[in-house]
Amino acid sequence: MSATGIGAAVRRKEDQRFITGKGRYTDDINRPGQGAIYFLRSPHAHARIKKIDTAAAAKMPGVAGVFTGDEFAKDKLGNLICGWVVLSKDGSPMKMAPHAALAAGKANYVGDAVAVVVADTLAQAKDAAEKIAIDYDVLPAVVDPTKAAQKGAPLIHEAAPNNTIYNWHLGDVAATDAAFKNAKHVTKLEFVNNRLVPNAMEPRAALAEYDDATGHLTLWNATQNPHVARLVIAAFVGVAPEHKLRVIAPDVGGGFGSKIFIYPEEVVCLWAARKLKRPVKWTAERSESFITDAHGRDHVTKAQMAFDADGKITGLKVHTTANLGAYMSTFSSAVPTFLYATLLSGQYEIPHIYCEVDAVYTNTVPVDAYRGAGRPEATYVVERLVEVGARELGVDPADLRKKNFVRSFPYQTSVASLYDAGDYNASLQKALQIHDYKGFGKRKRESERHGKLRGIGFATYIEACGVAPSSLVGQLGAGVGLWESAEVRVNPTGSVEVLTGCHQHGQGHETTFAQLVAERLGIPIDQVSIVHGDTDTVQFGMGTYGSRSGAVGMSAIVKALDKVEAKAKKIAAHLLEASEGDIVFKDGKFTVAGTDKSAAFGEVALGAYVAHKFPTSEIEPGLKEGAFYDPTNFTFPAGCHICEVEIDPETGDVRIVGWTAVDDFGTVINPMIVEGQVHGGVAQGVGQALLEHTVYSDNGQLVTGSYMDYAMPRADNLPSFTVDTTVTKCPSNPLGIKGCGEAGAIAAPAAVMNAITNALGTESIDMPATSASVWAALRKANRMPQAA
């Protein structure tokens, strides 16, 4: 392994600009003559808009335009869409209600934009917005997903009777019910997977500019997928044709899924910029992010797991109500279905699984993918059931898992997923050893001596990543294929630019992708530039999410590198006056086999462009190759996380005193970056388990609407982590990469709650396990230690 190749902990090239304050995020960019746009949003969760009077606002100083939903509708643009069609059990398609970028006639959640003001400064736009007079007819709202489909709930969309989007299922209900009939033991749980607000530190932003001379629109946008944004805005919304719309994702400060979707704000900015013929810029304020960024999770689940006399799992039955919010966001339908139910086998052989999901509308912020997207929810179901099952059966939770692991691959689960390769027991055993599982009893007694409770919990998770084989997802209702693109441009001077359809917003692709290319071509890593994020520069790509950039994005680069090497060999053969079959490429040199005649990569590169020494009728000049790579399967990262907690029974305060993660990500390109992804994912999972609570009042007000009330994990809420890996290479892509971006967020919630319930001796506690709820759970279970 070279110092800068695959497997090396290369320090990041992109850090130079970030640590010196020279990053270029969307809000850092300013265009001449730009105006600021302010979105006036409904203060009511559910209301008819009877009248909007903008006359006074339009006269305010600095105002360039005031527009309502009705005025926006006059231009007959298309609606925002959910791009994945999910069918109900009866075969009918999901009930996707119309979603205009500016609400007209009705507002359906607090945050729904009803009018906009464009002015010279944001302060002027806000001052003018205060003068907009809106006559609302307030309607009753529904926020609880278990109440949304009940009789008497207020109807949100005509298109969706009973506020029901779909009733979906997966699996064989008869066979599963039979398994439960014959079970020796059944473990039952009911729980909530709590709604989360993603809160990337960079708020969403959009800057739109119209070139009157060419009719061309440019959008700078904090997005994870600029080409997809361009396609949706052009093809579905129709603000501009695709070839007249350029989307640029500059530096983006975190996404976690929330910056995948196409939102009203960028659409309205583009529309207003063309209308007013001046650039229009919007940046969310944090409390605005809370009510506009797609939220995550929000499932209510009843689940049961059947065991036979030997402790083997024989069946799993799950019913989930999924809250999708007031409108269907871009990917929303797939998250509680194809990204959820298909992972319910976990790491185990479970012969019969049946899952039903009812997705509903409520008067809340739309819900969509958030780090893990369906897999944290699935892992929570499976890993809580297995842990509680172990407790009820009186079996060690590690032993019960080991007994049920899939051991022979490929393994066809009963929920469609085909697991390709893995060694789940290897990760488990390594984690047990690193964590000193055997010493837990001693540590627990030591805690008790100090009046504290101590608990330990596992999560042996699996996920499906590297989204995804195109025709497979197409069959499941996706509107797009999920391949990836790369172009490798070798320059005459031998340096290389790689244009990738992926996008980095913290993952370090400028470094990791360069490691791959530098090693393959045998050139110094500083001779490789990774280019991404601009639809004018980079060929169409699907972007970054779902832990796909390594597995899919790098595979596309490998394919393009294969083509570069093949062509370069042909040219080298001419330069070296040998036959093509005798040329060997190794360590940056083309050599005639069995001789010392060679040409360095740089010589061949120059030769390709000078084009003097080979027949250009047979070999085109130049050295630039592109590739599109379509995965043949999902990848299946998996691992074992162990969480150990200490709880103060007087206060309910939970402290994580140990975290061990042993993950199998297949081939690791840069272990430093991979560890960082695990740290960050675990932190978000711990946030979900201990701190983050998205609370709505009954009438649809977001009570936890800022960092004052929504508790973000801080450094003193988290421990340092012990992170290690086992490796089974992914058999379905050239590098053997499984992906690592979401694993921590998938494993952590179950590990934390298994540890807490172990310490408390009660299962009756939901996430987030705040001090208050832990304190209450202890008292309810009469589990207070005796007074001295």
Place this chain on the structure above:
Amino acid sequence: MAANTAAVSLTVNGKPVTVEVETRTLLVQLLREQLRLTGTHVGCDTSQCGACVVHINGKATKSCTVLAVQLDGANVLTIEGLAPADGPLHPMQEAFRENHGLQCGYCTPGMIMTAVDMVRRKGHDLDDHTIREELEGNICRCTGYHNIVKAIAAGAKAMR
């Protein structure tokens, strides 16, 4: 009605600056919008996230919670001024890179400015517990803080 404005003269990264601002202008807005020093970031609206931390007269301060007009005569240091223009990086900056203490980079300028001030107040031998407590005013969503803590401990030592 014309907005209230006032003149304010201050030093930013060693250079004297005199500007006319609306009196409601926050220091972070002055830095980002008028002086085009966009390294200082806005991450929240309740003064909690710390992405906006700069040094005012040598002390770490959240620039989102200070009015520009309060700074007449003050000395402000932003992330752009931490290292000389053509010089080597500040040891704390170097420590963040060496220890992978950043991912998306958005919280990073505030983290680094807070860290430098932490060393000034708490010394060069910072333990895990101290660093984590002292970071209460800086939120990161990407790193889980593990490497930020490592970076700050290393940077503190290197600042001796």
